[in-house]
């Protein structure tokens with residue numbers, strides 16, 4: 001349970017970030033993804049909480065979660081909010097923890113938005129099973145590597161500047177067959193696709209990156225050769241713990257508008273919210289948001305307290321499954337209560353059911369996470 005003073009600091013940070021983000025978004029209205037991203041970072045939304053917001057007393061992880069929630073609370077498109085959370089929690093935090101002092105230099109100027117990162121793991125042939133990947137990095141005489149292969153379905157791939165790429169450095173299917181590299185996507189031999197037309201999180205472009213024998217200097221490797229799967233365990237633990245923080249702001253907004261709609265819409269000679277079934281659905285939405293928020297901030301507090309991400313991997317998986325499924329149930333309740341307006345663009349009650357559904361797939365499909373949880377409880381079950 002988060003202590004009362006920390007709760008106040010979190011609420012202040014969310015509100016402060018939301019105010020900054022609202023004006024940044026208004027200035028960048030109608031602009032492309034990159035411009036809106038830079039608009040948010042330039043306004044200090046991302047890295048500079050106000051001194052009186054209480055954010056200074058929060059741990060860095062909790063502060064970042066509150067910042068993401070505030071960006072969402074401002075009405076930032078879900079895809080942009082997701083991409084920011086994905087970069088921060090799925091790449092920056094875990095990499096900075098392994099790269100140490102050299103980390104900021106190796107990641108580049110992410111604070112200004114000049115450098116956009118992406119996490120390139122999935123391939124056409126398989127996402128859930130990393131050891132099936134075919135992208136390979138071959139050791140060269142100078143100690144560098146030659147990278148060949150294609151990563152697909154990667155968030156921000158068409159616009160990113162640097163990718164964390166997982167590649168095979170050994171042929172066999174072993175836990176030490178993979179290595180990780182930070183690849184400058186402006187290098188010769190890198191081909192970034194145009195955006196895939198997708199139906200979820202439509203505001204962030206997704207695509208593929210092909211490496212046509214890209215030369216990587218020795219210092220492009222993250223950690224040791226063969227440590228890729230270990231790093232992946234780290235990045236996915238962070239992602240599963242915190243990525244869904246991006247949903248908290250949009251959920252709050254949808255709850256508020258659903259309450260207002262249910263309280264004012266007239267049906268059968270009374271207000272719609274006088275119906276017990278309507279009230280119960282609204283209460284279920286509040287319950288889903290409450291549970292999700294508690295779980296995500298609890299993960300952040302544990303990371304701030306110094307718990308090692310790999311040790312909380314199992315709880316991170318449970319958090320990810322729970323929040324993803326609550327987000328979907330929440331969105332379904334809102335869609336029911338909005339009636340036809342849920343399916344009309346710009347009605348003010350438009351429901352997005354596809355993006356919450358996608359949460360059951362990214363950062364580890366929920367079905368596979370369930371298997372991991374059950375295995376750790378002692379069941380004889382393999383993927």
Ligand SMILES: Cc1cc2nc3c(=O)[nH]c(=O)nc-3n(C[C@H](O)[C@H](O)[C@H](O)COP(=O)(O)OP(=O)(O)OC[C@H]3O[C@@H](n4cnc5c(N)ncnc54)[C@H](O)[C@@H]3O)c2cc1C
Nearest residue numbers: 119120121122126127128153154155358361362365367383
């Ligand atoms: C919005 C979004 C953003 C993404 N961003 C990125 C990104 O930035 N970088 C990146 O590398 N990838 C990204 N991905 C890809 C994502 O990581 C993969 O989709 C995910 O790993 C699953 O791989 P797959 O889609 O190939 O599903 P598959 O591996 O084909 O699995 C499909 C489904 O089959 C079932 N299934 C498969 N095997 C089993 C099993 N053994 N037991 C039980 N059920 C099973 C599960 O229900 C699973 O969901 C993103 C995906 C989405 C939807």
